[in-house]
Amino acid sequence: MSAKMTVPFFNYPRVYTDDRDAFLSIFDEVGKRGAFILQKDLREFEAALAQYTGAKYAMGVANATDGLEFGWMAIGMRPGDEVIFSSHTMLATAAAVKTAGGVPVPVELGADNLIDPEAVEAAITPRTVGIMPTQLNGRTCEMDRIMAIAAKYRLFVVEDAAQALGSKFKGKHAGTFGNASAISFFPAKVLGCLGDGGGFLTNDYTIADKAWQLHDHGRDAEGEVRSWGRNSRLDNLQAAFLLHRLKTYDQVVARRRAVAAIYQARLGDMPELQLPPAPDADPRHFDVYQNYELQADRRDDLKEHLRVNGIGTLIQWGGKAVHQWERLGFQIKLPKTERFFARCIMLPMNVFVSDDEVHYICDQVRSFYHG
Numbered sequence: 001m002s003a004k005m006t007v008p009f010f011n012y013p014r015v016y017t018d019d020r021d022a023f024l025s026i027f028d029e030v031g032k033r034g035a036f037i038l039q040k041d042l043r044e045f046e047a048a049l050a051q052y053t054g055a056k057y058a059m060g061v062a063n064a065t066d067g068l069e070f071g072w073m074a075i076g077m078r079p080g081d082e083v084i085f086s087s088h089t090m091l092a093t094a095a096a097v098k099t100a101g102g103v104p105v106p107v108e109l110g111a112d113n114l115i116d117p118e119a120v121e122a123a124i125t126p127r128t129v130g131i132m133p134t135q136l137n138g139r140t141c142e143m144d145r146i147m148a149i150a151a152k153y154r155l156f157v158v159e160d161a162a163q164a165l166g167s168k169f170k171g172k173h174a175g176t177f178g179n180a181s182a183i184s185f186f187p188a189k190v191l192g193c194l195g196d197g198g199g200f201l202t203n204d205y206t207i208a209d210k211a212w213q214l215h216d217h218g219r220d221a222e223g224e225v226r227s228w229g230r231n232s233r234l235d236n237l238q239a240a241f242l243l244h245r246l247k248t249y250d251q252v253v254a255r256r257r258a259v260a261a262i263y264q265a266r267l268g269d270m271p272e273l274q275l276p277p278a279p280d281a282d283p284r285h286f287d288v289y290q291n292y293e294l295q296a297d298r299r300d301d302l303k304e305h306l307r308v309n310g311i312g313t314l315i316q317w318g319g320k321a322v323h324q325w326e327r328l329g330f331q332i333k334l335p336k337t338e339r340f341f342a343r344c345i346m347l348p349m350n351v352f353v354s355d356d357e358v359h360y361i362c363d364q365v366r367s368f369y370h371g
């Protein structure tokens with residue numbers, strides 16, 4: 001057994017310190033230009049994001065939650081309109097529907113732990129206007145099935161791609177299947193900035209135009225006021241940081257996939273665990289491993305064993321699915337999702353963990369079950 005190590009779940013200072021010189025020179029260069037709001041760095045980042053994802057239009061926003069809300073507002077959501085989402089997601093998915101005036105309708109996860117297309121179809125009512133798949137943990141849902149349901153019932157699709165920049169299904173990027181989507185640049189995201197930040201994607205000019213107004217006080221790109229809006233712009237400085245980080249993004253994704261491959265090789269034989277799919281398990285999927293979320297027998301004891309041995313883990317979102325937060329008023333039971341939340345745990349997954357640390361984590365997981 002290897003010597004004790006300390007492996008935090010996520011090392012926030014290293015987001016900055018690992019690339020400090022580059023960040024400082026960007027800060028200095030942008031600062032000297034006084035280029036703080038809606039400047040060329042933002043325009044360049046938006047163009048790079050559109051090019052990277054293949055989306056026709058990409059716009060910086062203050063955070064992904066706003067972007068998701070703008071998606072529903074831009075399609076013209078009316079009070080009482082229902083949108084179906086997987087309860088295995090962050091609160092923000094449902095909150096975006098709610099704050100846009102709609103009714104979020106939670107459904108079960110499927111065998112892949114993402115939204116279950118059959119549950120989606122079963123939840124459709126005359127008031128349903130849309131589906132909101134979450135491309136969770138860096139994996140894209142089976143979007144052909146989701147889009148087929150959307151076409152059959154004439155529903156809008158706004159993808160929560162907060163965790164999925166670069167993730168693909170059948171070669172197409174997360175965030176480019178539906179009417180609109182949003183990506184998060186929260187610091188712990190695969191592409192994180194030094195604060196809050198988000199990206200809004202769409203292939204539809206009318207939606208892009210409307211979302212633009214929503215994020216800049218109702219003004220269009222020429223400054224003409226065309227509607228009510230608010231301020232949800234991505235800081236130009238954050239955009240400059242993101243533009244810099246996007247240049248090495250593919251290497252970051254490759255490293256995360258390599259970490260996932262080690263977890264798979266070392267833990268894949270354990271009956272006590274259900275691991276996420278391995279990087280090359282299904283050629284239709286390209287996963288970016290925003291998180292490494294697995295299900296484990298005796299989950300809480302495992303978490304404690306890892307903590308005592310210096311390893312940080314996370315039980316996502318306070319250990320509850322969205323519908324389980326009583327004060328939000330959902331009157332529904334989703335047994336599969338609730339079972340998932342009783343068993344799920346996330347192991348360190350980022351570019352800061354070394355191979356030795358990943359092996360140490362695997363040693364500790366194995367020793368917990370097998371002594």
Ligand SMILES: Cc1ncc(COP(=O)(O)O)c(C=O)c1O
Nearest residue numbers: 063064065090092162184186198
């Ligand atoms: C699945 C999901 N949706 C939405 C969000 C919200 O993103 P932001 O913090 O940029 O608003 C997050 C952020 O963690 C997320 O993980």
